[in-house]
Amino acid sequence: MKGMNPLAAPLDLLADFIRFPSISAQPSHAHDIRACAEWVRTLMDQIGLTAHLHETPGCPVVVGRNLHEAGRPTVLFYGHYDVQPVDPVALWKTSPFEAVVRDGMVYGRGSSDNKGQILAHLLGLAEGLRKGKLPVNVVVLVEGEEEVGSPHLAEFLSTHKEELACDIVVISDNPMVAPGIPTFTYAMRGVAALELTLRGPSHDLHSGMFGGIVANPLTELARLLGSLHDANRHIAVPGFYEGVPEPEPWERAAWSELPLAESDLLRMTGSPQLQGEAGYSTLERLWCRPTLEVNGLWGGYQGAGSKTVIPSEAHAKITCRIVPGQDAHRLLDLLRDYLVAQCPPSVRIEVELGHVGRPARMEVESPMAQAALRALRMSFGDKKPALIRDGATIPVVADFQKILGTDTLLLGLCYPDCGAHAPNESFPVANLDLGIKLNQALLREIAAEYKG
Ligand SMILES: [Zn+2]
Numbered sequence: 001m002k003g004m005n006p007l008a009a010p011l012d013l014l015a016d017f018i019r020f021p022s023i024s025a026q027p028s029h030a031h032d033i034r035a036c037a038e039w040v041r042t043l044m045d046q047i048g049l050t051a052h053l054h055e056t057p058g059c060p061v062v063v064g065r066n067l068h069e070a071g072r073p074t075v076l077f078y079g080h081y082d083v084q085p086v087d088p089v090a091l092w093k094t095s096p097f098e099a100v101v102r103d104g105m106v107y108g109r110g111s112s113d114n115k116g117q118i119l120a121h122l123l124g125l126a127e128g129l130r131k132g133k134l135p136v137n138v139v140v141l142v143e144g145e146e147e148v149g150s151p152h153l154a155e156f157l158s159t160h161k162e163e164l165a166c167d168i169v170v171i172s173d174n175p176m177v178a179p180g181i182p183t184f185t186y187a188m189r190g191v192a193a194l195e196l197t198l199r200g201p202s203h204d205l206h207s208g209m210f211g212g213i214v215a216n217p218l219t220e221l222a223r224l225l226g227s228l229h230d231a232n233r234h235i236a237v238p239g240f241y242e243g244v245p246e247p248e249p250w251e252r253a254a255w256s257e258l259p260l261a262e263s264d265l266l267r268m269t270g271s272p273q274l275q276g277e278a279g280y281s282t283l284e285r286l287w288c289r290p291t292l293e294v295n296g297l298w299g300g301y302q303g304a305g306s307k308t309v310i311p312s313e314a315h316a317k318i319t320c321r322i323v324p325g326q327d328a329h330r331l332l333d334l335l336r337d338y339l340v341a342q343c344p345p346s347v348r349i350e351v352e353l354g355h356v357g358r359p360a361r362m363e364v365e366s367p368m369a370q371a372a373l374r375a376l377r378m379s380f381g382d383k384k385p386a387l388i389r390d391g392a393t394i395p396v397v398a399d400f401q402k403i404l405g406t407d408t409l410l411l412g413l414c415y416p417d418c419g420a421h422a423p424n425e426s427f428p429v430a431n432l433d434l435g436i437k438l439n440q441a442l443l444r445e446i447a448a449e450y451k452g
Helices: 010-018 027-047 111-130 153-159 217-226 249-256 262-269 282-287 328-342 367-379 395-404 430-449
Strands: 050-054 061-065 074-080 100-102 105-107 137-143 168-171 183-188 190-199 291-299 313-322 348-357 386-390 408-410 426-428
Touching: 010 027, 010 105, 010 111, 010 430, 027 050, 027 061, 027 111, 027 137, 074 111, 074 395, 074 430, 105 111, 111 137, 111 426, 111 430, 153 395, 168 395, 168 430, 183 367, 183 408, 190 217, 190 328, 190 395, 217 291, 217 313, 249 282, 249 386, 282 386, 313 328, 328 348, 367 408, 367 430, 395 408, 426 430
Parallel strands: 074 137, 074 168, 168 408, 183 386
Antiparallel strands: 050 061, 061 137, 100 105, 105 426, 190 313, 190 348, 291 313
């Protein structure tokens, strides 16, 4: 993309960026992935960073940096240029890869996940780089496999540990609490997955000839899954809540003031009623309590009409959201042991442990967090920033903590209803400029805070 002009209006650059169908999940888009990575590298180059495309066994990682000087803090910005598939295409009001502005939102796949934010980072650096006045050392790392679980990123961080060494990481790939409210996210839940199979008879049986004398794996699976929560919606697995801290008084107070009402969550979810663990508020359930969800459940006959069969097997997929203080691998072990112990001898159980993403948390009182809070306040017209957690997981945050020893400032710029991963994904146009200003203010505040 030779004709790229970093001085072009940010929105035009975003439209260019959105034009790449950089879908990491679909091998047919490998050339789009590469072209998009090359576009990012060129933009980094044109704003004055030294940028390289690094090969991985999967999609390339783009890394740009300014000339580092001793005695200054190093800030690492992280983003991802890959996007989710666009299916179901028929539900898009406009073409997913042609940016269209409607009612203050720019629509297009990747607009809010995460191309708009990457531009806010890069264009936030552009002016300082042009004037030779960037107050910090920066590294910008933009990967291409976030939407498929970043399978090669931890390895990349380990092998490039020295050149990625930094004092703080900045990520904006998460939502603000509500439009217009500067938002600082200081903790995220993690995730742990497993899959479960129950096998009964060696083959499907006639329910008349054999019904009543053998276990039905689907019924036993339903009983087993039903036993995972008690009547108060607490998770019934012994030891599951070990290490889970109660929400702190300041968190309860701060969250009760947020402009995020139960009616908003009802609207976003479309549920007839909200429901969760007894004894906790809706936001506490969402942000600082672990959960266990059945994500898929199958077996038996699914076709038209009825079929009088006792199926030979039944399956379920489960994931837990876990909170800081819990260990993902230990929880999977506990859950497996519980399922095995509860399973009657009339069926055989197989449990396959799946992927984990560790939870993360940073200290709100730390100098870097305080610098971020000041920058947020300045950039959003002196509005007090909301202090929130995120119920979702960005596994790389824990990787940065573990491999580089660095905390992450999570400074969201999109809204919870921006349609990330869904049709008609959008990004607030105003947050492109706001994000650029936020990143500029952030670097000034981090530089001012830095004691070496
Ligand atoms: Zn995403």
